[in-house]
Amino acid sequence: MDAKNLKVVNKPVIKMDALGLACGEPAFTDDVEFKGLLTGKILWSPHAHARIKKIDVSAALKVPGVKAVLTYKDLPRVPHTTAGQGYPEPSPYDSYTLDNKVRFVGDRVAAVAAETPEAAKEALSKIKVEYELLPAVFDTFEAMKDGAPVIHDEEDSKNIPDAKHNIAAKFDFEVKNGEWFKEADFVFEHSWSIPYLQHCAIEPHITIAHFDNTGRLVLRTSTQVPFHVRRIVAQALKIPVKKIRVVKPRIGGGFGSKQEVLLEDITAALALKTGRPVKLEYTRKETFISSRTRHPAVCRMKAGVKKDGTITDAEMEITLNTGAYGSHALTVMMCSGSHTIPMYRVKNNIRFIGRSVYTNLPVAGAYRGYGATQGFFAWECLMDMMAAKIGMDPVEFRKMNYIKLGEGSPVFKAMGEGREGVEQVITSTGLFEAIQKGSDEIKWTEKKLKYAAQSGPIRRGVGVACMMQGSGIPEVDMASATMKMNEDGSFNLLVGAADLGTGSDTILAQIAAEVLGIKTDDIIVTSSDTDITPFDVGAYASSTTFISGGAVKKTAEKVRDMILEVGAKILDQKKEDLRLEDGKVVAKDGASCSLSEVANTSLYYYNQHQITASASHFAHTSPPPFQANFAEVEVDTETGQVKILDYVSCVDCGTAINPQLAEGQNDGAVLNGISHTLSEAMEFSSNGTPLNASFRRYKIFSAADTPPVRTFIIPSWEPAGPFGAKSVSEIGINGPLPAVANAIYNACGVWLFEAPFTPDKVLKAIQKGKNKGL
């Protein structure tokens, strides 16, 4: 199968919300005004680890305009996770809406609601807190030692595997087919590390809680997971699900940070306390400190290789820093192995050792790439080390070993997300073509040769990395959709899927339009309102195109069937002889009727009924998209400055439902990865206070910093996906760290093990290399 005969899918249809957004229409959470809206603010902990001995809010309550001050004394104590995941969540239940203990600088202490932001701020300053300071721990390896401060010493938290050693999640797995490294000619072992990284969605986290005319709580919120928000707020505040409605307006980017119940519980609590609408919005500084981050990681890998290029053994030991709470602690850790180890065939033995460890630092969570970013940095650099040792071209070495069509991996079954994984084999791949295209575009062979003979302080190099990801979580993620037909032949498409700026509303409309033989203009999409749209787990795990798209396709097929039924009556033909084309029901003999005629006939005339259908979809497999990335860099060996001259990213996402939007997804993911590679890292003082919590000090790439990023879509056809589609959103972020590290090695013969590759680190590595006579 291929995408040749498709009319709407695989076409660059204009994103349906682009017009409004380009004109500044009020589309986001904060763009609607509420009468009597109070401002919510949170008092943050100034200490990394402390118990609240006394908290006095009497002076705060006296500030004119203050309507509520909440502390842990005012709320039910319900251990839960803030991770917006399928129920029961695999993350430990170690969080409380408000607690009598603080576990990092930036943890919640109290919350206020007031008539004005000024009054709210003044109230915060008047809350008197007496803390009992506790020893803090900031390093994961220290935190696991006997006698380390125990961050979760409370008795009522749940599913923490080893609270005494601050272990929030652990998993070990081994496939043993013989003696370890026995067959290997060479064995390599190194550790790669990634620091605290921030999502930096340009819209800060925001929630507005208000009430409808029956007194139900409405949460208008910037979220990727409306249905999980509803469930977790109900759980944390002990109110029935039926009393809550969650509305997701347009979202100003998320990248995983909004797969989290971050503000909704406390905003709801303030609204319930005051009976007034309340808005709580993070400042940029708060977004850095008190939202979520990528899990910092140390990934040790050890692998063996034979002279002929066979990889004999591979061991990955990853230690993730989950910060003060274990949001996504287990699942990110699992994905760091499950999305990476299967990339290459390992002949004999495979081992994975994973730990997610609490520290008194900001809370890590979901972040585009979701562990695979951490894992691939190690695996793909190790691949180049092995290739260098056996004298094989890194591209050829990868071609020889990557997972091929029809092949599986024991890792797929062993490593799921909170439960066992699923057995699967690769059912679509364009990786070979992706590698070829990327090699051609970067001029791999030619440049390899050219850069082998360089002298002088400025050196150039090329590097490669291959990656995979998943498409949804198999047998966990579920999505559903509803369609109904209107008199003019247009359709409402209601989906739980959460478009957070990705364009999912548009691509889901394309899928429905393709089935129904219409244009996307005739589909009105409503997404993510828990009162109106059917369930969807939300926008994460690269699931929307594959899982939600599957639900939309099934729904549209049911609707098509109902349309043909009515069309058969109108045209007096057999249903089997009819098809939908260009907004009409068309018979084999050329007779036709319009969709509007069908709708009116069904609504007003024949067997009166609304043409409408719903369908749900989940999957038994998670077909990986694949990528080959190529970087060309220039290293100033005297200053350590690394410049990316060219970056080529070849993406196999099956059928790109909308090639323009798929390219956009990848461009953004790649640049985020490049920014991780060369610039980004959160820094902390010795007492755990973040030092660079602003765009001024935490530098993300701007337009002027941006190297040419060239995305190429390499088509394949995934039989399990809607119209052959797989996922595209996350995978691209995993490439730059290893591709650039490998290019730097090619340029000047040194390896970098610690992100980001700032001039000081590059220079140090070069100096170390020189001492070794490189």
Place this chain on the structure above:
Amino acid sequence: MKQLENTFKLACLVNGKRTELEIDSSRSLLDLIREDLGLKGTKEGCGEGECGACMVLVDGRAVNSCLMMAVQVHGKEMVTIEGIKGKDGGLHPLQKTFIAEGAVQCGFCTPGLIIASEALLRRNPKATLEEIKLELTGNLCRCTGYEKVLSAVEKARGKK
């Protein structure tokens, strides 16, 4: 109650319309735009002049409205994204190319990007790619990787 001496009678042109209102003299320009004028297209992304989501044109120059006091636009002409129009009153060429090129992803930074690009193209209608990149340094976008944004601005050059 607000003290009278803190109020200021502001008069300016907003999107071509003469606007007069009494404001607190300590009000930021961004609060004036979003709250007093109800123009929600201008966004706050950082509140410290780093991200450019709050950009508006003041006398043709792109400024971060979060860093300016409202009183600073007294007697001046201000254009927000709602006032960005083509010569025919329809879509502005930048809006057209941003939409057509796929430069709008989440759209939160889009108004600021369009404002900054408009300021540049008014000043320098033949701006090169390098000049465009430099001009947009003050507008952070985490979705697009800037690729499609830059091609949108390039394609809008010379169009009215």
